[in-house]
Amino acid sequence: EAQVTQNPRYLITVTGKKLTVTCSQNMNHEYMSWYRQDPGLGLRQIYYSMNVEVTDKGDVPEGYKVSRKEKRNFPLILESPSPNQTSLYFCASSWDRAGSGANVLTFGAGSRLTVL
Amino acid sequence: GDSVTQMEGPVTLSEEAFLTINCTYTATGYPSLFWYVQYPGEGLQLLLKATKADDKGSNKGFEATYRKETTSFHLEKGSVQVSDSAVYFCALSDSGGYQKVTFGTGTKLQVIP
Numbered sequence: 001e002a003q004v005t006q007n008p009r010y011l012i013t014v015t016g017k018k019l020t021v022t023c024s025q026n027m028n029h030e031y032m033s034w035y036r037q038d039p040g041l042g043l044r045q046i047y048y049s050m051n052v053e054v055t056d057k058g059d060v061p062e063g064y065k066v067s068r069k070e071k072r073n074f075p076l077i078l079e080s081p082s083p084n085q086t087s088l089y090f091c092a093s094s095w096d097r098a099g100s101g102a103n104v105l106t107f108g109a110g111s112r113l114t115v116l
Numbered sequence: 117g118d119s120v121t122q123m124e125g126p127v128t129l130s131e132e133a134f135l136t137i138n139c140t141y142t143a144t145g146y147p148s149l150f151w152y153v154q155y156p157g158e159g160l161q162l163l164l165k166a167t168k169a170d171d172k173g174s175n176k177g178f179e180a181t182y183r184k185e186t187t188s189f190h191l192e193k194g195s196v197q198v199s200d201s202a203v204y205f206c207a208l209s210d211s212g213g214y215q216k217v218t219f220g221t222g223t224k225l226q227v228i229p
Contacts, residue, residue: 004159033217042205042221043160058216090159103148103209103217107159 023091
């Protein structure tokens, strides 16, 4: 089954304790992206990757890191989490080539992170 | 930059009522337009899309028409069901070489029996 898998689905942690949210897709998609969803703000892009070893900042990258060493994986790293990073996080991927005009995203089920 | 504005919710309707969720956008060039749906506890999934002006996207009884003259992409359904209760997101993808997708803030729909 074609899917985007995120782990963990739920996590409660404390300020400053490094954590990684993993994301894996089995569709051979080149494009992957991380979003955070907050009430009243919709989805905001954190980082995206056009291909292996190619990553760039989205709209709200502060406090996050990413890497793309393999095509299927795109982990989100919080080096020193803070309470304002408490949110619902989504990983998404797409096969559409840049400029094709129909970038349809496939989303993971989400990871709810609470930072105390 | 690109932006998407959609009507605030929540929207509460009785079963079999007519649904309209308004969405307008601001973008340069010729973006593609989407509606995504998020059911409780799940990720977003594509509901429908339109890639050029006057295109109509449709799926599961939902429809939306790409109106370039009014920069709108309103979502409609003639008769909603309880199972349609979800959060609906309007989104656009720019037409340039950068695959950024910009989302609206989402509209929560609750359908009561």
